[in-house]
Amino acid sequence: MSRKHPIIAITGSSGAGTSTVTETFQQIFTRESITAAIVHGDSFHRYDRAEMRTIHNTAIEQGKNPPSHFGPEANDFAALEALFADYGANASGKVRSYVHDAEEERQFGCPPGTFTPWEDIEAGTDLLYYEGLHGAVRTEEVDVARHVDLCIGVVPIINLEWIQKIHRDRSARGYSTEAVTDMILRRMPDYVNYICPQFNNTDINFQRVPMVDTSNPFIARWIPTPDESMTVIRFANPRGIDFPYLSAMIPGSFMSRANSIVVPGGKTELAMQLIFTPMIWRLIDNSRKARGLPGLDRRDHS
Ligand SMILES: Nc1ncnc2c1ncn2[C@@H]1O[C@H](COP(=O)(O)OP(=O)(O)OP(=O)(O)O)[C@@H](O)[C@H]1O
Numbered sequence: 001m002s003r004k005h006p007i008i009a010i011t012g013s014s015g016a017g018t019s020t021v022t023e024t025f026q027q028i029f030t031r032e033s034i035t036a037a038i039v040h041g042d043s044f045h046r047y048d049r050a051e052m053r054t055i056h057n058t059a060i061e062q063g064k065n066p067p068s069h070f071g072p073e074a075n076d077f078a079a080l081e082a083l084f085a086d087y088g089a090n091a092s093g094k095v096r097s098y099v100h101d102a103e104e105e106r107q108f109g110c111p112p113g114t115f116t117p118w119e120d121i122e123a124g125t126d127l128l129y130y131e132g133l134h135g136a137v138r139t140e141e142v143d144v145a146r147h148v149d150l151c152i153g154v155v156p157i158i159n160l161e162w163i164q165k166i167h168r169d170r171s172a173r174g175y176s177t178e179a180v181t182d183m184i185l186r187r188m189p190d191y192v193n194y195i196c197p198q199f200n201n202t203d204i205n206f207q208r209v210p211m212v213d214t215s216n217p218f219i220a221r222w223i224p225t226p227d228e229s230m231t232v233i234r235f236a237n238p239r240g241i242d243f244p245y246l247s248a249m250i251p252g253s254f255m256s257r258a259n260s261i262v263v264p265g266g267k268t269e270l271a272m273q274l275i276f277t278p279m280i281w282r283l284i285d286n287s288r289k290a291r292g293l294p295g296l297d298r299r300d301h302s
């Protein structure tokens with residue numbers, strides 16, 4: 001945790017919707033004139049696609065379980081923790097991107113399945129924003145979660161998560177349904193051991209629950225729409241959360257537990273805006289004051 005240089009982490013499995021949630025954060029950052037250093041979790045994969053394939057094939061030949069992108073063998077958790085520690089200490093660190101597909105190739109200028117070179121985080125950012133698989137990971141060796149000031153879990157129920165993954169990997173990344181199904185199966189031990197436990201370490205979890213039948217996610221022809229779903233929002237520490245205000249502002253919402261509010265899927269983005277904006281505002285205001293700068297209210301009117 002760093003009062004001076006705060007870190008926000010959005011953590012979720014592959015296809016959970018962390019990139020989609022990032023669009024909401026970017027709107028808030030633009031509206032509030034906040035500059036964020038963006039970090040994609042995939043940039044902490046240990047291997048590029050060709051290396052990963054070789055490691056996979058060698059493990060299979062040797063009768064071993066191949067490492068998966070959900071676990072520590074294929075990701076450098078220590079380097080991720082070091083980045084968070086560096087950023088928290090002095091707003092610095094190195095970042096890169098993993099290029100998945102042709103669209104990202106056009107954006108980054110490197111071929112799919114490779115990394116862009118490491119680059120220094122530009123000077124003068126207000127916060128670090130992480131989006132990916134391991135923003136709240138804790139193992140015996142590393143504790144990424146302890147560096148994060150606001151940690152959000154994005155966790156559709158698992159059938160929906162798989163539908164989203166299958167559709168995205170087929171349409172944007174060129175994989176077949178069979179290839180994605182195989183990937184889901186291979187990653188399952190790491191999913192249970194490294195992805196799920198993170199949602200105990202988050203401040204708020206968003207769980208999208210479809211209101212349509214998703215019993216067999218492997219044959220679903222489309223992703224249930226926001227209007228066909230509800231989102232459960234669970235706060236680890238509900239103290240200070242203005243539930244009556246949220247309920248009044250979000251039509252169709254209700255509280256399902258003392259720390260959980262349920263909103264219609266189509267209102268999830270509104271809920272995120274209402275919940276995150278004051279939290280981000282407070283992080284930035286505290287950070288500015290800790291660095292000897294005027295608070296946000298003073299900055300806005302100067
Ligand atoms: N709330 C939502 N309603 C409808 N579709 C959604 C929603 N959230 C995500 N999706 C869809 O699910 C797919 C995966 O979403 P997204 O790319 O945001 O996942 P991700 O967590 O960033 O995945 P990865 O980490 O593997 O890149 C996309 O096709 C996206 O449009």
Ligand SMILES: O=C(CO)[C@H](O)[C@H](O)COP(=O)(O)O
Pocket residue numbers: 013014015042049069098100113133173
């Ligand atoms: O989404 C993922 C993890 O979040 C991908 O599976 C991972 O980044 C590997 O990508 P690719 O299969 O395109 O090489």
